[in-house]
Amino acid sequence: MNELLLIVTVGGSRVALPAAAVESVVELDTLIPVPRAPAHVAGLSALRSRVLTVIDCMQSLELGATDCTNGIREAAVVEVDGHHYALIVDVVEDVVEALSDPSAVRAAMGAGWERVSKGMVETEEGPLLLIDIEKLIAGTATEARAA
Amino acid sequence: MDDLIADFVAECREMLEALGGEIVAWEAQPDDRARLDSIFRFVHTVKGNCGFFDFPRLEALSHAAEDALADVRASRRTPDAALVSAVLAIIDRIGEMIGCIEAGEDFPAGDDSSLIAALAPGAEGAAAPVAAAIAEGKGGAASAPRTIRLSVELLDRVMSGVSDMVLARNELARRLRETPTDVTVDGAFERLSGIIAEMRDAITRTRMQRIENLFVALPRMVRDLSAELGKQVLVDIDGGDVELDREMIEMIRDPLTHIIRNAVDHGIETPADRIKGGKREIGLLCVSARQSGNQILIDIVDDGRGIDGKKLVEKAISSGALGKAEASALSPREQLALIFEAGLSTAKEVTAISGRGVGMDVVRSNVERIGGIVEVDSKLGEGTRMTLRVPLTLTIIPALTVSIANQHFAIPRSAIEEIVRVNGGSVTLDRIGGAGVATIRGRRVPEVSLAEVLGLQSGVSDEEGSLVVLRPAGGDVYALAVDRIHDHEELVVKPAAPAVMATGLYAGTTLADDGSPILLFDPAGVAQVGGVKLEAQERSARVVEVATTTAQRDNSVLLFRGLDGGRRALRLAVVDRIEEVDRKAVRKAAGQLRVQLGDTILPLAGAEALEKGEEKVRVFRLNDGSHEIGYAFREVIDLMPMDGELIPADNPGAVSGVTLIGEEPAELVDAHWLFSNHLGAAVKPADRGVCRLPSDDPWMQNMLRPIVEAAGYVVIGEEDELIPDLVIASDDRPVESSDKAKTIVLRSDPEGEDGESIYRYDRAGLLMALKAASGRGK
Helix, strand or coil: CCCEEEEEEECCEEEEEEHHHEEEEEEECCCECCCCCCCCEEEEEEECCEEEEEEEHHHHCCCCCCCCCCCCEEEEEEEECCEEEEEEECEEEEEEECCCCCECCCCCCCHHHHHHEEEEEEECCEEEEEECHHHHHHCCHHHHHHC | CHHHHHHHHHHHHHHHHHHHHHHHHHHHCCCCHHHHHHHHHHHHHHHHHHHHHCCHHHHHHHHHHHHHHHHHHCCCCCCCHHHHHHHHHHHHHHHHHHHHHHHCCCCCCCCCHHHHHCCCCCCCCCCCCCCCCCCCCCHHHHHCCCCCCCCHHHHHHHHHHHHHHHHHHHHHHHHHHHCCCCHHHHHHHHHHHHHHHHHHHHHHHHHEEECHHHHCCHHHHHHHHHHHHCCCEEEEEECCCCEEEHHHHHHHHHHHHHHHHHHHHHHCCCHHHHHHCCCCCCEEEEEEEEEECCEEEEEEEECCCCCCHHHHHHHHHHCCCCCHHHHHCCCHHHHHHHHHCCCCCCCCCCCCCCCCCCCHHHHHHHHHHCCCEEEEEEECCCEEEEEEEEECCCEEEEEEEEEECCEEEEEEHHHEEEEEECCCCCEEEEEECCEEEEEECCEEEEEEEHHHHHCCCCCCCHHHCEEEEECCCCCCCEEEEECEEEEEEEEEEECCCHHHHCCCCEEEEEECCCCCEEEEECHHHHHHHCCCCCHHHHHHHHHHHHHHHCCCCCCEEEEEECCCCCEEEEEHHHEEEEEEEEHHHEEEECCEEEEEECCEEEEEECCCCCCCCCCEEEEEEEECCCCEEEEEECEEEEEEECCCCCEECCCCCCEEEEEEECCEEEEEECHHHHHHHHHHHHCCHHHCEEEECCCCCHHHHHHHHHHHHHCCEEEECCCCCCCCCEEEEECCCCCCCCCCCEEEEEECCCCCCCCCCEECCCHHHHHHHHHHHHHHHC
C-alpha cells in the first residue's frame, strides 16, 4: 500500500487528502462570492482560465467560517465530475506515503468530521484521518437543500 | 422537406451500419434479447418516419417486421431460422429503398408481399432474392454539396479548444493593456483576435441551431395524423427561438415525434368523445420550449383523455413487470411513470401510428442517453403533460454585465428586451402589496430587485439604478433592478458546480476579460426566485381550464386586436396556429402582401395598418382544409364564446358583421371572404366540391359553414354562378335541387322519422353525408 497522501491542516487538525485527486496547490487571491449559494461555497476564483468553485472546508466540517478577508489563502485544487474546486485549508504541509489501508475510526469525532471521514491511515507521521473529497465538497445535506 | 428526408436517410444509414454486426449476431443466436431489441428499434424508427414522409412501401415492410418482432418480444413466438432470414431480407430491402431515396430515384418496381408473407409463422423458404442493387455507381450523388460526417466528440474537442483560446486571448489582451507595447504587436494581436472571433463564430454555428428547425415539421405531422385518425387538433407552438446544440436537436427529434404521435393518437379523443366529455371538439396540443438554467425544457401538453395510472398498474402486474406489493406502494406519479416501462401501453388497439407499448421506453432511453429526463404528469380526463429536459452544452453567448453592490454578474443578451434608467421620465416605480411594479412608457411589468433576490445590499438608491427588461425564452417580461450597467461581452459559459446551480439563479460561470469569474444569470430562474410568475406556466394551467369550462361550444371565437386597433373575432376552427415573424418577412409581392413563414409564403390579410416601425408581426395562420393564408394582428384578447346576435355587414368584405362578444362589440372576420379574395387564382374551384348554402340562414352560415368548409367545400350562396355539387337545405325551407347536385336536408327536430333528412346537430351523420357527396362530386 503506497498511496500518496497530502497532509493539510484544517481548523487546526492535520488530515490527509488522497494526493492523486489533488491537481495542484494554489494561493487564491480573488474570491467572488456566490449569493444564495450554500454556506460552504465560499465563492469563485480563477486559475489559468478556469473557474474554480472555492469550498470553505471549515464550513463544510461545521467548524465555523474561514476568515477570507485578509487576502491570500492556500487551497488544494481537485476535480470532481468535471468541475474544478479549490479547497481552502489552513496550511498545506507535505506529501507522505500511506502505510496502511484506511481503517474505521472508533473514537468519537465531530459530526462534520464523521461525515467526510474515509477512515484512519497509518503514515510515518503517525495516524491521520483520510478525507473523502466528494463529501467535503457536497457540504452538509441540509445546507444543500436550503439553497 | 428535403432536409428532413436527408436527415432520415442519414439516420437510417447510420442505424443500418450499426445494425450490420447485430444482425449477424442475432442470426447466430436468435434468442439474444438485446440484439432483438436493437433490430426492433430500427424497424420501429423506420416505420415511424415513413408514416410521416409518405413512403407506403417502406412503411408496410417495416410495419410487418415490427409486428413479427413484437410477437417475439412478447414471447408469443419463438424466433427460428425462417423468421430471422425473413427479417433480414426486409432489412436489406429497406436498405435498398433508402439508397433509392438518397439518390432521388423511384423505388425499383417489385412487390414486397412475398417478403412480408415470409414473416408469417410457418412460411416456407427464404424470401425471394432481392431486386438488383441500385444504389451503386450512380453519378447523381456527385452533384450534392460535399459534406462529411464528423463525430460530435471531435467537434466538442474543437469547441472546447476554441473556448480556451478565447479565454487565453482575453488574458493576453489584459496583459497587453498593462504593459506598454509596440504598435506592431498591437496590430498583430488585433488580427489574431479577429481570426479567433471568426473561428469561434464558425464553430459555434456548426453546433447551435434554433429549435424551430425541429418544430417546423410538427404542425404538418399533427395535421396528417389527426386527419388519418378523424380527430381535430390545434397545435400551438412556442419558444422556437430557443437555441440548442445541433446534436441535441437530432437526439430529441425521435422522442419528441414519438410523444406527439402518442398525444394525438391516444391522448386526444375523437370529436364525438370530446363533446361527450364536455370538451371543445378541437383538441389542443401545445408544444413549447424554454431555457431554464443549463437545461432546455420542452413541454408537450394535450387536453386529451389523460393517462389512467391504475390501468397502467394493472397492466404492469398482469405482465409480471411489477409485484402486487410493490404496486400498492406506488405514488400516483410513480404509477404514471410506468408508461416508460417496456411493453406497457393502455391503448386498447394497436394502430399504425403508435401504441404497441414500445416507444415510450425507447423515448426514455434516448433522452437519458443524452443526459436528459422525461417527466409525465397527467390528470385523467383532463390531459397529459410530457416534459423533456435536456442539457445545454458548452456555449458562447453574448451577455450584458451588470453590477450590484460592486459585484459583477452577466445576463444573456438574448433575453434582454431593453434597458431603461429609473430616473428617466418614462419610468415610474410603485410598490403594490409589497411587490414592485415598474411602469415603462405605460406598460406595467413586474419588477424584481436583484439586490433582494441575492440578499445583497444595493449600493445605490432606487432612483439611481437601472432596469433591465427581460423576456426569458418562452416566458413573460419582467424588469430587473440593478445598480449599474457595464458592458456587452461575449462569454464562454461553462456549467457551474452543482452546489451553485442548485440555487436556481445561475446558468453558469464564465471569466470576464479581466480574468475574474462572473456568474451568468438564468433569467427564468431569477424571475422564479424573485416571485414573478411566468406566462408559460400560467398558460399551461389555463389550457386545462379552458378545456373543461368551454364545454359543448361549437361557436368559440378567438377575440383579438387587429393591427389598426380594431376589436375582431375569428372562428377558432379556421385558426391553425399563431406565429410571430420579423417585419422583414412581410412584403408586397405579386400584387398583394405576403408573409414568409418558414419555407412557405402565404398571402397576408389584415396587414393594411402595418407600421414601418414594428419589428415583429404576429400572424394567425388560417387554414380552410387545403389552403392557408396569414392574418396579421396585434394581440390575442381571449378565447370567447360567440353568443350574441350577428348584425351582418352591408357589403361583403373582410368583416362579415358585428356582434357582441364579452359585452363589447367586435367585428367578426369573414374567413371565407379572406380566402376567396386573397387566394384569388390560387384556388381552382374545380378541385374542390362546391356546396350551396342558403345565404340568409344565419344558422347555416355561422354553424354549418365552417364544417362544410372544413370538409373541403367551397361554399356559395344562391346568387353565385358556380354550379354546386351539393345543396344543403333546412326542412322548413325546401329548395329545388338541380339534378346534378346532391341535396342534404337538415331538420331541426332530433326525432324526425322520415329517413331522408339529417338532424342538424348530428355531426357524425353530417360529416358522413358531406364525405359521401364529395366522393360523388369528384
